[in-house]
Amino acid sequence: MQKRLDEMAYEEEGVVAKVQERARTRVAGMGVRVGKKIKMLTKEPLKGPVVVVVDEADISLGVGIADKIIVEVDG
Amino acid sequence: MKILLMGHPNVGKSVFFNRLTGANIIESNYPGTTVDFTKGYMRLEGKDIEIIDVPGTFALEPKDKAEEVAVRMLHESKGSKVMCVIDASKVERGLYLALEIIEQGFPVVIALNMWDVAIDKNIDIDAKKLEQILGIPVVSTVAISGEGISTLASRLKDATPVKVEDIVERTEGIKHKANTPDERWALIEGISKKIVTFGEYQHTLKDAIGDFTVKPATGIPFAIAVLYGFWSIFGSFAGFFTDGFLVKIFDEHWLPWLQAVFPGGLGNWFYALVVDVGHLENGVLAASDNCFESFGALSSGLFVPMGVVLPAIFIFYLMLALLEDIGYMPRLAVLIDTVLHKIGLHGYAIVPSILALGCNVPAVGATRILETKKQRFMMMTLLAVFIPCGAQIGIMQDVIPGSIGFVMLYLIAGYFIFGYILNKIVPGKTPEILMDVPPYQRPMSRNISRKVWMRTSGFLKVAVPLVIFGSLLVNILYLAGTIDWLGNILAPMFEGWFGVPRETAGPLVAAFLRKDLAVAQLSAIEMTKYQMISAVVLVSIYFPCIATFAMMLREGGKTFLGSLAVLLVVVFTWGGLLHLLWKLMGVA
Amino acid sequence: MTKRSGLEKNNDLYFIYFLILGLATLAFGITDLIVTITGSEYTTGALEIPNDGFRGGWGGLIILFAGIFYLSGLKDLYEIHQLAKVVMGSILIWIIAGTDIFAMITESIPGGEDSGWFNAAQGFWGTYAPPYAPAIFLLPFSLVVIFCIYKYYKKI
Numbered sequence: 001m002q003k004r005l006d007e008m009a010y011e012e013e014g015v016v017a018k019v020q021e022r023a024r025t026r027v028a029g030m031g032v033r034v035g036k037k038i039k040m041l042t043k044e045p046l047k048g049p050v051v052v053v054v055d056e057a058d059i060s061l062g063v064g065i066a067d068k069i070i071v072e073v074d075g
Numbered sequence: 076m077k078i079l080l081m082g083h084p085n086v087g088k089s090v091f092f093n094r095l096t097g098a099n100i101i102e103s104n105y106p107g108t109t110v111d112f113t114k115g116y117m118r119l120e121g122k123d124i125e126i127i128d129v130p131g132t133f134a135l136e137p138k139d140k141a142e143e144v145a146v147r148m149l150h151e152s153k154g155s156k157v158m159c160v161i162d163a164s165k166v167e168r169g170l171y172l173a174l175e176i177i178e179q180g181f182p183v184v185i186a187l188n189m190w191d192v193a194i195d196k197n198i199d200i201d202a203k204k205l206e207q208i209l210g211i212p213v214v215s216t217v218a219i220s221g222e223g224i225s226t227l228a229s230r231l232k233d234a235t236p237v238k239v240e241d242i243v244e245r246t247e248g249i250k251h252k253a254n255t256p257d258e259r260w261a262l263i264e265g266i267s268k269k270i271v272t273f274g275e276y277q278h279t280l281k282d283a284i285g286d287f288t289v290k291p292a293t294g295i296p297f298a299i300a301v302l303y304g305f306w307s308i309f310g311s312f313a314g315f316f317t318d319g320f321l322v323k324i325f326d327e328h329w330l331p332w333l334q335a336v337f338p339g340g341l342g343n344w345f346y347a348l349v350v351d352v353g354h355l356e357n358g359v360l361a362a363s364d365n366c367f368e369s370f371g372a373l374s375s376g377l378f379v380p381m382g383v384v385l386p387a388i389f390i391f392y393l394m395l396a397l398l399e400d401i402g403y404m405p406r407l408a409v410l411i412d413t414v415l416h417k418i419g420l421h422g423y424a425i426v427p428s429i430l431a432l433g434c435n436v437p438a439v440g441a442t443r444i445l446e447t448k449k450q451r452f453m454m455m456t457l458l459a460v461f462i463p464c465g466a467q468i469g470i471m472q473d474v475i476p477g478s479i480g481f482v483m484l485y486l487i488a489g490y491f492i493f494g495y496i497l498n499k500i501v502p503g504k505t506p507e508i509l510m511d512v513p514p515y516q517r518p519m520s521r522n523i524s525r526k527v528w529m530r531t532s533g534f535l536k537v538a539v540p541l542v543i544f545g546s547l548l549v550n551i552l553y554l555a556g557t558i559d560w561l562g563n564i565l566a567p568m569f570e571g572w573f574g575v576p577r578e579t580a581g582p583l584v585a586a587f588l589r590k591d592l593a594v595a596q597l598s599a600i601e602m603t604k605y606q607m608i609s610a611v612v613l614v615s616i617y618f619p620c621i622a623t624f625a626m627m628l629r630e631g632g633k634t635f636l637g638s639l640a641v642l643l644v645v646v647f648t649w650g651g652l653l654h655l656l657w658k659l660m661g662v663a
Numbered sequence: 664m665t666k667r668s669g670l671e672k673n674n675d676l677y678f679i680y681f682l683i684l685g686l687a688t689l690a691f692g693i694t695d696l697i698v699t700i701t702g703s704e705y706t707t708g709a710l711e712i713p714n715d716g717f718r719g720g721w722g723g724l725i726i727l728f729a730g731i732f733y734l735s736g737l738k739d740l741y742e743i744h745q746l747a748k749v750v751m752g753s754i755l756i757w758i759i760a761g762t763d764i765f766a767m768i769t770e771s772i773p774g775g776e777d778s779g780w781f782n783a784a785q786g787f788w789g790t791y792a793p794p795y796a797p798a799i800f801l802l803p804f805s806l807v808v809i810f811c812i813y814k815y816y817k818k819i
Contacts, residue, residue: 026509028256029134031168035264042290048413049422049508051289056196056276057165058289058514060409062416062507280812283747293751296728300755303721307762311769319773320780480716 001073006050006066008040014073023068030059038071077125077152078117078231081145081176082160083169084131085402085513087188089113090218091160092128093521095228111529112144119228127152133168135175138509139446149179156234157181158227163193163215166200166271170263173209174239178254182234183211186227190215197274205270208245210237219519242266281515289406289512298410301403305394305429309387313465316386325366325378333374334362348550349373376546379466380539384434387465388534389527391433395426396526400518405510412508418491419498419505421445424454430530431462435623436538437530438462439630448634449503453494455631456638460645461490464619471611474598478608486615489649497641538622545588545621558585572647573613574654574663575606586614588621605657613650618642670741670815677811681737681749684804688756689730691797695723711794718796722759726798729755729805746808746815753805759798760805767791 002017016036019027031054032038039053051060061069080095082088092100096115112130116123129148130141137143149157157176161169166187177183187193187202206213212230216223242262243251249265251258278286287293330351339346341353341360350371353360363369366378398404404426412422423444431438435458442454463471463486471479498505552558562581569580578600586593593614602610618624628635657663670677698705698712699719705712713719729752736748771790774781782790 024256025134025136026138028260029132029136029168029171030509030511031165031171033260034257041286044291044410044413046413046417048291048416049409051409051512055165055167057168058285058512060289060405060412060422060508060510060512062412062509064507065509278743280743280747280750280815283744284751287744287747287751293732293748296725296732297751297755299721300725300728300758303725304758304762307717308765311762311766315769315773319769319775323780 005069014071018070020068077155087218163187312390321382388433418494431458541622685733692727709793760802
């Protein structure tokens with residue numbers, strides 16, 4: 001099942017399936033790329049930023065970037 | 076030949092720099108910006124070679140002003156060699172930046188730094204093989220202990236430009252056509268498969284606390300406690316120096332000495348400007364006995380920045396640098412981004428906001444960490460208007476000790492309401508937060524002392540001379556009768572609109588340039604508690620001082636006029652609203 | 664996955680210790696807040712509940728949080744994330760107690776108005792005399808987590 005990164009639940013894991021063109025260059029340097037395992041660490045309330053784990057590194061993304069990343073999750 | 080030291084933020088780049096260069100380093104401003112970088116010289120094969128500590132960047136597509144400078148520095152340094160520092164425990168991410176630099180045709184050496192951390196995390200990297208594949212020197216290092224640094228320096232001579240196609244060929248089995256992010260990553264994954272094995276890694280206590288301090292349910296209570304500690308230590312430390320010692324030094328030694336040795340004496344206009352205007356006691360002009368009431372440029376003008384503000388900003392910057400170095404600030408930024416993003420700012424706006432509680436001058440400078448012109452303009456304006464600086468807080472403690480909490484809440488409410496409005500009307504973009512949340516690390520005293528010194532010296536060099544100049548200017552305007560004249564013209568507005576007594580008009584006009592003057596004069600005027608709060612709120616909303624004016628002009632250029640316009644609107648509405656509130660409560 | 668924790672599984676001693684400490688901390692936090700909100704004064708023997716908005720209100724809230732951290736982390740302490748919560752509870756207490764002690768130190772040294780540069784010996788020592796705020800009493804008990812961290816990393 002695919003969902004947007006900002007829709008992932010706490011502690012949910014998945015694999016990046018697609019990064020929209022507009023966000024691709026910006027997140028590439030931080031290690032977010034297609035085929036990479038990604039884990040949702042936390043989401044701040046009131047549509048605040050999300051914090052995800054990629055390659056054991058914590059990265060924080062605003063919802064406006066997170067919603068441009070599609071993740072394949074189990075179930 | 077020059078050497079550029081590049082890498083992600085928080086990979087120990089400055090520790091590297093310090094170890095390579097020794098004592099002789101120069102802090103500079105990148106031309107046309109306020110981004111600082113450091114430059115030094117390292118001795119290599121009998122020659123002194125210039126080495127530049129480039130601001131940390133994740134990729135060569137800049138996200139903010141500091142990264143922009145990093146990229147510009149690289150492009151201006153054709154013919155230089157690049158030392159690329161990579162966090163060995165996050166080697167893939169680091170290779171992305173290294174690959175981008177290699178693509179640009181620079182000779183690169185790679186330092187796989189934090190090698191010890193990688194070992195702790197059971198990450199096994201074959202550095203030799205990586206060197207083979209990339210065709211450039213790769214050295215494993217632990218900058219904190221100095222391990223591998225001399226090897227790295229000696230391998231600089233082996234660095235030559237390499238072609239990406241050759242790397243692709245040596246990696247084998249990878250198709251790579253263009254230098255796009257996806258292709259770059261495909262190449263890195265290919266390399267990574269050959270050289271890295273990731274072992275099982277168990278979270279440490281540091282990691283667990285790192286996670287909990289960014290999760291809202293546990294992170295927000297923790298942040299509340301950190302800010303409490305920040306504030307409490309600030310109060311104790313500043314009180315210790317200012318009330319404990321500096322007031323005594325200034326009042327009992329400096330002022331009497333000035334009064335004794337300075338030519339002229341009471342009543343002389345020049346003496347009044349520089350030392351003491353004196354005050355009327357039973358119709359006779361008497362000498363002041365403290366630096367708050369003497370108003371001279373060398374008495375009050377020196378006492379306020381050095382005696383009151385300096386201890387306050389020193390401890391502020393020390394604690395902020397400590398929190399930054401430990402790695403707490405990014406977490407606070409993520410937590411607070413939720414609300415700040417709603418008003419068009421960025422989580423990192425918390426740094427200038429906290430700095431401003433010390434002194435607005437370095438805070439205005441710190442707005443550079445925000446990405447767009449719009450955000451920088453908004454931040455500068457909001458902090459100058461709504462965040463009281465050390466001197467303004469000092470006034471509050473003097474005049475309305477019991478109501479500081481209320482005034483602060485009123486100002487914070489203004490910060491958000493006007494932030495919201497500005498976000499709607501100011502054109503421009505408000506980019507999303509995108510940042511690394513680094514693991515906690517042991518603070519390095521050298522990093523901290525460097526940061527504290529840079530910020531404090533900014534205050535000493537820019538703010539102090541301007542504050543003294545401002546005192547002089549206000550004194551001249553007073554002696555020339557300009558302030559009284561303006562006060563008389565504006566008195567009906569102060570009385571009618573803001574609901575404060577007409578005698579406050581003069582001090583409030585003067586407070587535009589000098590806060591300390593306003594305190595002493597306001598506390599001498601008969602007022603109700605509520606009028607006093609109104610007067611203090613007005614003093615707080617004004618730009619803090621002439622030094623802030625100058626700094627905003629320098630940083631913001633033309634947008635300064637916009638800030639000024641916002642200020643006038645805020646003073647008028649936010650000050651008037653308070654009067655309305657008192658009326659509704661039936662106390663005015 | 665095998666736990667490397669040196670803290671034994673289901674150790675009742677730690678559980679009971681942090682249960683009592685957590686409840687005591689929670690109670691102090693609530694008392695702080697009540698005393699502050701009602702504006703009353705409360706001093707018995709060596710204990711003084713602060714009642715100003717800063718130390719009693721803001722500080723009391725933090726003591727309350729510390730209690731919650733203890734109580735939420737005390738189960739399965741051998742697990743690092745649970746231990747981390749208990750450690751954070753202690754860190755909150757260290758912040759409050761530490762700043763209280765720092766304030767005492769900075770108050771004790773200067774001579775104050777109309778006297779010498781430095782405080783007289785009697786005034787100096789007097790600053791450190793009781794009554795103390797609750798955080799100071801919680802401080803020694805909160806230090807036990809250091810032992811827990813030590814135990815955790817001491818592999819069996």
